[in-house]
Amino acid sequence: MFVSRSMVSQVITIDKDASVFEAQEKMAANGIRHLPVVEADNRLIGIVTDRDIRSVMPYSLIKEKGIAREREKLAHLKVADIMTRNPKTISPMYTIQDALLMIQKEKVGAFPVVDDKGELQGILSVRDLLRAFINVLGIGQPGTLVGIEVEEKIGQMKKIVDAITEENISFGSVLVARTWDEGKRAVFPYLLTNNVSKVKKKLSTMGYKLINPMDWYLDRLPKKQ
C-alpha cells in the first residue's frame, strides 16, 4: 500500500536551464505530462507540466511547431521561468490512500516522490493510482458483479461472505458504497464466476434485497440543500 511500490522510479526529469521547447519535446516523446526539475545532486526544485507550457505558448505554436519568428520570441524562456517552485511532494512511505486523498485535495495530476533529504525518488501520477484501483477492483479477471442492500449494522458482511463461500465461489473484490440510503449500505461483491444465479437466489431467500443493476452506484454526490 506504500507509494514506493506504485510509483514510477525511473523518472524523466529536466534541468531548470532547459528551454520550454526542450521540455515540450521531452513530454511528447515520452507520453507524459509532468517533468520534475532537479539540481545536479538530484534535489527537487520544481515541477513543470504540459499546462505550464501551454499557458506561455500562443495557440499557433502548439498547433504547428513551424513558425520561426514565434519560436524565437520564446527561445529565451527557460523551464525555471515557468515551473512551479516547491511543489507539493509526497514521501515514498505515504500510502496509496494518502495519495488518493491528497490528489483530490490539491487538484494536481501527479506528485513527485521525495525522500527526507529532498532527493527525487519517483513520481506518482493519477495513472498509477488508476492502475492500483483497477487491481483492487479485480476487474482484470473474469467475473460478475452483484449488488446487495444491507442494514447498516455489524455482522452483515460475514453472512454474505459465508453464503457465497459455501457455494465455492471466490471473490475478486468486495466494495461497499457508503452514501446509500439512510441506515443502509450497498455491498458489491465481484465474484470470479459466470454462475451467480444460484447464489443470488440464496441471498434473496436469506432476506437480502438484491439491487437492480440499473440502480447501482458506488458514489453519490451529497444532495444539495
Added chain:
Amino acid sequence: MKRTGYLHDNRYLLHDTGPYHPEMADRLIAVYNGIKEAGLLDQLTLIPAVRADLKWIETVHDPKYIRRFEEVCLSGNRTFDYPDNQMCVDTYETAYLAVGGILDTARRIMEGELDNAFCAVRPPGHHAERDQAMGFCYFNNVAIAARYLQMEHGIQRVGIIDSDVHHGNGTQHIFEKDPTVFYYSIHQHPSFSFPGTGREFEEGAGDGQGFTKNSLVLPGQGDDVYEQLILSDLLPAFERFKPEVIIVSTGFDGHRDDDMSDVNLSTEGYSWILENIMKLGNQYAAGRVISVLEGGYCLDRLGELATNHVRILLNG
C-alpha cells in the same frame, strides 16, 4: 425449403458438470425434445458427432494447453483453470466431439450437401482462450471452425456473430489482430455481466483494428434495443466486410426467463435476430450460416427457442 443440418449426439450428454451447474446435459435434451415435438426432425438432416483431428484444434489452441486439459481431465479432476469449469473424465473427449461435429457440419455445407445448420453441442466454446479454459468453455468451437473454413475450404472472410448474452472474450482475443475474421458480439454490458470484457472501445488491434465490434445492452433492456443495435452496428459492419460464411455463436441466455442475465429478450426477439442474420447470410455468404450453441440455461424455454431457430434456418 433449405437443407438444414442439425448436429445432435447423445455423447454430448457425457460431459457431466455435477449437481447444480447451469451448463448441464438436460439443456440438449430440452433442445432435442422441443424440435421433436414440433415435428421438425423429419425436415432436418440429423448429423452425428465425429472426433476432431487434433491439427484443427491446434490452429487456435496452444499445444501445451491441450495437453494440460487432457492431463487434468483424465486424472479425474473435477475442475479446470476456474472452479466454474466443472468437468468429468469424459469432458476432454466430449470437447473433441463438439469440435469434430461442427467441422464435419461445415464440410457438408461447403461441399453443397447442406445449406445451413444448427450445431447443438456441449461443452460451449466462446469464452475459451488460446491457453485457458473459462466460463464453462474448453475448446473455442467457433474459432476452430473459422480457421478450418479458411485453411481447408479457401474461405477468406469469416463473419462471426455472437448472440450469447455474455461476451465471447476467447473468440475476440483469438481474432483481434486478424482482419480476415470479423467478430461481432451483442451482450449485456460487461460492468454488469461475466466476464467483464467486450467494452465498446474494444475494436480490434493492429491489422485487425476495426474488425471487432461490441454492442452493449443494459440490464432490463430487450427486443427494441437489440433491434436498434443490430441495425446500426452489425448490418453496416457486415455490409463492408462481406463475409463468405457466417458462424453464429448462439446463446439463448438473454431470454427474459433465463436467470443468467438481466437482459429481457423475448422468444420473438430471438427469432428477429436470426431472421436478420439469415438476410445477411443470403446477401453475402450464399446462405451459408452455421449456428453453434453457446449458452442458454432456461430449460423451460430452450425447446421453443431451438424450434424457432431451426424453423428460421429451414425457411432460409
